[in-house]
Amino acid sequence: RIMPVRWSRYNPSYLEPEVKKESYQKPLEELTEEEREQMELKAVRPIKAAPPTLSSSVFSDPMISKFTNMMMKSGNKVLARSLMSQTLETIKRKQLEKYHKAPENEKVTIECNPYVIFHQALKNCQPIIGLSNITKGGKTYQVPVPLTDNRKRFLAMKWLITECREHKHRRTMMPEKLSQELLLAFNNEGPVIKKKHVLHKMAEANRAYAHFRWW
Amino acid sequence: TLRLICTTTAVQRKNVGASGPEKYTEAFIKKQIEEFNLGKRHLANMMGEDPETFTQEDIDRAIAYLFPSGLFDKQARPLMKHPTEVFPEQRKIQWGEDGRPFHFLFYTGKQSYYSLMHETYEKLLTVQKHQDQLIAQDSSIPLQKEKRNLAGSRWLTKIELEEMLLEKVSDDDYSRFIQLLQKLVALPCADIEEKYIQKFSKEVPVQLQKVVIEPLQYDEQGVAFSTGEGQRKTARATAVVYDNGTGKITVNGIDILHYFPVLQDREQLLFPFQFLGRIGKHDMVCTVSGGGRSAQAGAIRLASAKALRSFVTEKEVEFMRQAGLLTVDPRVKERKKPGQEGPRRKFTWKKR
Numbered sequence: 322r323i324m325p326v327r328w329s330r331y332n333p334s335y336l337e338p339e340v341k342k343e344s345y346q347k348p349l350e351e352l353t354e355e356e357r358e359q360m361e362l363k364a365v366r367p368i369k370a371a372p373p374t375l376s377s378s379v380f381s382d383p384m385i386s387k388f389t390n391m392m393m394k395s396g397n398k399v400l401a402r403s404l405m406s407q408t409l410e411t412i413k414r415k416q417l418e419k420y421h422k423a424p425e426n427e428k429v430t431i432e433c434n435p436y437v438i439f440h441q442a443l444k445n446c447q448p449i450i451g452l453s454n455i456t457k458g459g460k461t462y463q464v465p466v467p468l469t470d471n472r473k474r475f476l477a478m479k480w481l482i483t484e485c486r487e488h489k490h491r492r493t494m495m496p497e498k499l500s501q502e503l504l505l506a507f508n509n510e511g512p513v514i515k516k517k518h519v520l521h522k523m524a525e526a527n528r529a530y531a532h533f534r535w536w
Numbered sequence: 537t538l539r540l541i542c543t544t545t546a547v548q549r550k551n552v553g554a555s556g557p558e559k560y561t562e563a564f565i566k567k568q569i570e571e572f573n574l575g576k577r578h579l580a581n582m583m584g585e586d587p588e589t590f591t592q593e594d595i596d597r598a599i600a601y602l603f604p605s606g607l608f609d610k611q612a613r614p615l616m617k618h619p620t621e622v623f624p625e626q627r628k629i630q631w632g633e634d635g636r637p638f639h640f641l642f643y644t645g646k647q648s649y650y651s652l653m654h655e656t657y658e659k660l661l662t663v664q665k666h667q668d669q670l671i672a673q674d675s676s677i678p679l680q681k682e683k684r685n686l687a688g689s690r691w692l693t694k695i696e697l698e699e700m701l702l703e704k705v706s707d708d709d710y711s712r713f714i715q716l717l718q719k720l721v722a723l724p725c726a727d728i729e730e731k732y733i734q735k736f737s738k739e740v741p742v743q744l745q746k747v748v749i750e751p752l753q754y755d756e757q758g759v760a761f762s763t764g765e766g767q768r769k770t771a772r773a774t775a776v777v778y779d780n781g782t783g784k785i786t787v788n789g790i791d792i793l794h795y796f797p798v799l800q801d802r803e804q805l806l807f808p809f810q811f812l813g814r815i816g817k818h819d820m821v822c823t824v825s826g827g828g829r830s831a832q833a834g835a836i837r838l839a840s841a842k843a844l845r846s847f848v849t850e851k852e853v854e855f856m857r858q859a860g861l862l863t864v865d866p867r868v869k870e871r872k873k874p875g876q877e878g879p880r881r882k883f884t885w886k887k888r
Contacts, residue, residue: 330866338860342811345855363858365688365740370838371860373830376803377811399798 331369336362338371382436384443388478407496409435412503432507442506446477448517450524455533464533465524480513481506488512560623568619575616592617627702648701649709653716659729660720667725689737691717696738749845749853752779762846766838768865771827775839779847781819783809787836788823801833808841808861812848834865 339345374386385405393401412435420431432438451472452463468476481502489498505511576595580587583598595616603614615622630647631637641647692700694710705713717736720726726733752760760779767773785805787795796802809815820840824832841861845853856862870879877883 330868338858338863340811340859342813345858361688364854368858368860368863370863370865371807373800373804373834376807377859378803378807381803398800402798402800 332367335367335369338368338375339363340371340375340377342377384440384474385436387474388439388482391478392482404495404499407494408499408503409439411496411500412438415500415504438503438507442503443474443477443481445509446480446506446513446517447473448476448520449473450521451476452520452524452527453534455530457533462530462533463523463527464530465527466534477513480516484513484516560626562628565619565623568623572616572619579616625702646703646705646709648703649705649713652701653713656713656716656720656732659732660716660723663720663723663725663728666728667723670725688740690740692736692738697736749850752846760847762843764839764842764844766835766840766842766864768834768838769827769831769868771824771831771835773822773824773832773835773839775820775822775836775843777840777843777847778819778821779817781817783816783818785820786822787832796829796833798829801829804833804837805840807837808844808856811856811859811861812844812852814844814847818844818847837861838864 374390375381375383389398389401389405392404413433416431416433416435416438420428420433423431432441448468450465451468453466454461455464456462481499485495485498485502489495502511502513506513576590577587579595579598580590582602583594585594599614599616605613607613630639630642637643639647639651641650644650691714694705694707697710697713698705717733720729721733750762752762754760761776764775764777765773766775785792792802792805796805806815809818822836822839824836826832827835838861841856845856845862848856853862872878875883
């Protein structure tokens with residue numbers, strides 16, 4: 322049995338699995354030729370096994386599972402998952418309270434779906450530009466640098482989690498604090514949004530060093 | 537460069553033919569072939585069979601009968617095969633008696649590789665010339681490009697190329713050769729050189745459905761059922777899926793709600809059924825042993841997906857395969873290495 326030391330256990334020719342049911346129910350009138358080529362390629366190549374966190378049910382969301390994994394400590398996925406579900410429940414409860422107390426004309430604007438709130442809050446927290454340390458002539462400068470999508474999502478999630486873990490009273494539970502932060506971020510308020518704005522201002526201030534970037 | 541670390545031993549087999557100058561002369565191999573044929577006739581006479589129609593299988597059986605060996609290593613047992621299988625194909629000496637080499641590119645060091653590149657480039661130039669001629673005649677580039685089915689064929693691997701050229705090919709050289717071939721194929725009039733290109737491309741089996749789907753079995757009372765086996769890490773599971781059911785799932789005699797208290801595991805169990813839209817239609821009885829809670833869930837998922845193949849059309853089986861439900865997950869716990877605390881974690885670095 323071969324024991325590969327660094328790379329993945331799968332042969333490089335294995336492709337990623339596609340779990341969503343809708344993509345298999347499309348008839349053959351797909352618009353792009355690329356999709357047809359992809360289909361042909363998939364028919365010939367072997368495909369990796371679907372990971373245990375991924376499923377075709379309506380309830381599995383890749384963003385939520387990524388966030389749960391980041392919240393997890395020492396591999397305790399059960400606890401992280403229960404915290405996540407409790408957070409979503411608290412968000413729903415708070416929004417429903419607001420909904421029932423609000424007058425008729427404002428009821429339409431209040432968003433009750435916790436998944437929509439989660440996605441929108443994450444989107445609002447994502448920075449557009451980041452800083453990177455570049456050493457030139459002995460001095461280290463903070464140079465503004467464009468960020469990839471993955472990096473933006475990672476930073477948003479990391480800021481949310483660190484914010485909740487540090488600035489919270491000893492007695493408050495994590496779901497409560499997280500739901501608070503998510504609702505604030507949904508309305509473009511709160512400490513995480515402030516952090517994002519601070520980062521943008523720093524990048525704007527260091528605009529002069531932008532030409533140090535060579536990639 | 538492609539460092540194929542996670543491939544099988546068959547692919548990484550050393551190409552003995554391409555490693556270094558020849559070790560056996562041509563005369564030696566000819567003598568070996570004569571001796572082999574003589575020995576074959578003697579053996580046929582000894583066994584009382586016809587020397588003319590004595591096949592390789594008969595030889596193997598005769599040797600196993602005359603020289604029984606209890607050794608465990610199959611390669612250490614007595615062997616009688618044709619010399620071309622025993623001595624791998626090697627390059628003959630490339631220079632004559634006066635010391636002058638035969639090939640004009642001998643002093644480059646990789647004569648076959650460079651001559652191959654020159655040939656391919658010549659073909660490219662001829663195709664371009666042909667194209668220019670067509671433009672000169674019709675003043676229009678013929679777009680007769682029926683796209684070669686890229687998915688159905690693949691280029692030769694580096695090892696296969698080495699076997700063809702009988703000399704070592706480095707990663708860089710190999711990638712350059714493949715780039716040149718792709719450039720040749722990309723031209724519209726490449727159909728002229730189709731025969732030359734086919735020498736370097738191999739057909740991939742069209743569908744990866746080499747697995748045979750078992751037919752449904754029927755038990756007393758006429759209910760259709762089928763079995764499947766699955767594994768994940770150290771867990772082994774067998775699942776029996778019955779038709780006309782209510783959606784009850786039993787694991788080792790216990791209901792899944794009690795056996796898998798975690799939602800994620802139950803989601804994994806129901807994944808194949810939900811994907812096919814058959815949640816309330818099947819009953820399942822499974823047995824599982826070994827592994828942890830997540831590994832057991834993954835093993836049962838694979839077993840139920842394999843069992844469901846018999847209930848479902850071929851297209852849906854292909855959809856299940858593309859969703860990753862039918863592949864065995866090869867990820868296992870990585871071993872601990874000496875000099876490190878775990879598989880990746882190193883010991884704490886102390887300055888002194």
